[in-house]
Amino acid sequence: MNSYSVERILPLLLKSKGEAEIGVIGKSMNPLLFKGDKVMLAAAEEYEAGDVLVFRYKNGELLIHRLLFVQDGRYFCKGDNSFRLEDLSKEQIFGKVIRVNGKAFCPWPAWKIRLSYAVNRAFFASRYDVKKTKQTNIYKIYQNLILKKEVLTMIYRQNKQMDIIPTDENTVAVFDPDSGDTHFLDETATDILKSLESPCDFETLLARLCEIYDASPEDIRADVEEFLADMAIKKVVEVQ
Incomplete structure (x- = not known):
């Protein structure tokens, strides 16, 4: 399933079931997430620093990165194994990761x-x-x-x-x-x-x-x- 299809289906799954599962395809969130891992996400009213978010970025790119801080209504995220900082609006966020391969994970201090x-x-x-x-x-x-x-x-x-x-x-x-x-x-x-x-x-x-x-x-x-x-x-x- 390509990013465009996932982007269309995710909101429907989250609305009907409250949760949705997607696969990891990159290494930008190593060592928390590896290629082939399955993550379960859920939408939330508010997101906090340390949450791992699933969001739509530039050119329709679907990313799973960690929220570092919120400033002036903008959400700034970065992959744990990456360097770039992404700047996005709340409307671009599908939800936050709540389980990895069926298991809960500890939030970052x-x-x-x-x-x-x-x-x-x-x-x-x-x-x-x-x-x-x-x-x-x-x-x-x-x-x-x-x-x-x-x-x-x-x-x-x-x-x-x-x-x-x-x-x-x-x-x-x-x-x-x-x-x-x-x-x-x-x-x-x-x-x-x-x-x-x-x-x-x-x-x-x-x-x-x-x-x-x-x-x-x-x-x-x-x-x-x-x-x-x-x-x-x-x-x-x-x-x-």
């Missing part, structure tokens, strides 16, 4: 949405050059944390261009001399940053923190991923 948008901004700054974008610090961290495509061991480190200033016994502030921004870190974030005084890979970082907090890697993994994403966007942490 806010930090993943911010990191995905940061990749798009790196793409823009690289003048829409995919090869250059893939060389940026932000994309490498996105690739490691979101796409899980770590071919070589990625080493995380503090950005030595930043000034780290103690604010009390247990916390620090990080000053960016290029932008003039100051980032105040809480005690946990300070512990993680101090653990990167000696550069290391992600699993080594987890092991160091497990010793500090007497915790298992799975207890703290999500928090450490969020910290690395946030600090990468702020250029406090980089990879080598």
Whole structure:
């Protein structure tokens, strides 16, 4: 069934049954969706950042991409494994994905949405050059944390261009001399940053923190991923 046929049938199915199933044909939503997967969608009154939407884009193209934010009545979406940001109206949206291959999927936390948008901004700054974008610090961290495509061991480190200033016994502030921004870190974030005084890979970082907090890697993994994403966007942490 071509995109034109799907576009005509989807509204009818959603109106009569409340749900509709379509197949995935591309790789722009890897690793959530792969070619051949079946997604169930349903229409909604409102859509929120993190929802995976099915919508009609330019030239009748049918896309399944994630909503990053809504601004002035426009919906801005991006594939998890893509670079381009799509700008669309609510009228172009058929619905949101509620199941993948019959199973519900977990929504993205806010930090993943911010990191995905940061990749798009790196793409823009690289003048829409995919090869250059893939060389940026932000994309490498996105690739490691979101796409899980770590071919070589990625080493995380503090950005030595930043000034780290103690604010009390247990916390620090990080000053960016290029932008003039100051980032105040809480005690946990300070512990993680101090653990990167000696550069290391992600699993080594987890092991160091497990010793500090007497915790298992799975207890703290999500928090450490969020910290690395946030600090990468702020250029406090980089990879080598």
